[in-house]
Amino acid sequence: MKTLVVTGGIATGKSTAIRLLMEMGAPHLRLFDCDAEAGRLLDSGLLKDALIRAFGPGSVDGAGRADRHFLRELVFRNPESRKILEGLIHPLLHQECLAQMQAARQNAAVNGFVIDVPLFFETSARYHQDAVCVVAVSRETQKARLALRNGFREDMIEAILAAQHPIMGKVAKADFVIWNEGPPSLLQQQTQRFHQHFFHD
Numbered sequence: 001m002k003t004l005v006v007t008g009g010i011a012t013g014k015s016t017a018i019r020l021l022m023e024m025g026a027p028h029l030r031l032f033d034c035d036a037e038a039g040r041l042l043d044s045g046l047l048k049d050a051l052i053r054a055f056g057p058g059s060v061d062g063a064g065r066a067d068r069h070f071l072r073e074l075v076f077r078n079p080e081s082r083k084i085l086e087g088l089i090h091p092l093l094h095q096e097c098l099a100q101m102q103a104a105r106q107n108a109a110v111n112g113f114v115i116d117v118p119l120f121f122e123t124s125a126r127y128h129q130d131a132v133c134v135v136a137v138s139r140e141t142q143k144a145r146l147a148l149r150n151g152f153r154e155d156m157i158e159a160i161l162a163a164q165h166p167i168m169g170k171v172a173k174a175d176f177v178i179w180n181e182g183p184p185s186l187l188q189q190q191t192q193r194f195h196q197h198f199f200h201d
């Protein structure tokens with residue numbers, strides 16, 4: 001089983017590229033999506049007490065689910081709060097990812113394990129991957145797509161980007177780069193070639 005880390009920056013197109021990759025590799029690929037898994041944790045209520053202790057009662061709703069808007073406004077403006085939130089979430093994510101990877105290894109029908117890790121280069125967690133693929137766009141395109149998709153204000157966009165390493169530094173460290181500045185059809189073609197090369201050649 002080959003393992004692939006896919007990373008990049010916010011709104012560079014990781015999820016879109018991975019969706020294509022998973023369709024091309026079905027049913028032999030498995031995916032671990034860190035954002036989705038973090039979302040599940042935040043919604044589960046498991047972190048309720050820790051969140052209240054760290055950020056006050058406004059950080060959760062009546063059912064104990066994290067208030068993502070509250071947390072986003074807090075952590076992207078305050079690096080110390082961000083580190084605390086990351087400290088609650090990242091170890092659990094990493095542990096769960098390795099467990100799912102191990103389970104996938106036991107399944108002879110699975111030939112690839114894809115890990116969507118937005119903060120791969122920002123953190124020290126290691127995944128025993130065979131390769132790292134960076135999905136990248138220019139900063140201008142990143143900001144434009146983020147504004148279009150999320151409707152975030154300019155200052156929130158700048159705050160999130162400031163919390164991430166510059167995309168060109170990630171490109172420099174990548175084993176493979178998918179440059180997603182063009183139209184979706186070009187992303188499809190690049191992903192197709194990458195899929196063939198990485199999983200089949």
Ligand SMILES: CC(C)(COP(=O)(O)OP(=O)(O)OC[C@H]1O[C@@H](n2cnc3c(N)ncnc32)[C@H](O)[C@@H]1O)[C@@H](O)C(=O)NCCC(=O)NCCS
Pocket residue numbers: 009010011034035038039042067068071072075082085086089090093117118119160163164
């Ligand atoms: C701040 C939170 C509540 C905002 O939730 P929201 O649903 O709006 O965003 P979502 O989780 O889908 O993340 C979207 C993108 O934001 C960026 N992002 C998220 N957390 C961080 C962070 N700690 N530092 C830098 N960028 C981040 C990533 O590019 C990510 O792909 C959430 O992102 C969170 O809990 N972050 C801390 C956990 C974390 O580090 N997650 C990143 C994946 S490991």
Ligand SMILES: Nc1ncnc2c1ncn2[C@@H]1O[C@H](COP(=O)(O)OP(=O)(O)OP(=O)(O)O)[C@@H](O)[C@H]1O
Pocket residue numbers: 008009010011012013014015016017035118145146149180181182183184185187
């Ligand atoms: N080639 C493209 N042309 C135009 N829009 C695109 C292209 N690729 C992706 N998008 C759009 O850009 C936005 C960001 O893409 P996507 O959600 O795949 O990024 P992401 O890196 O997974 O983001 P996040 O880190 O926030 O999860 C989405 O609205 C998506 O539809």
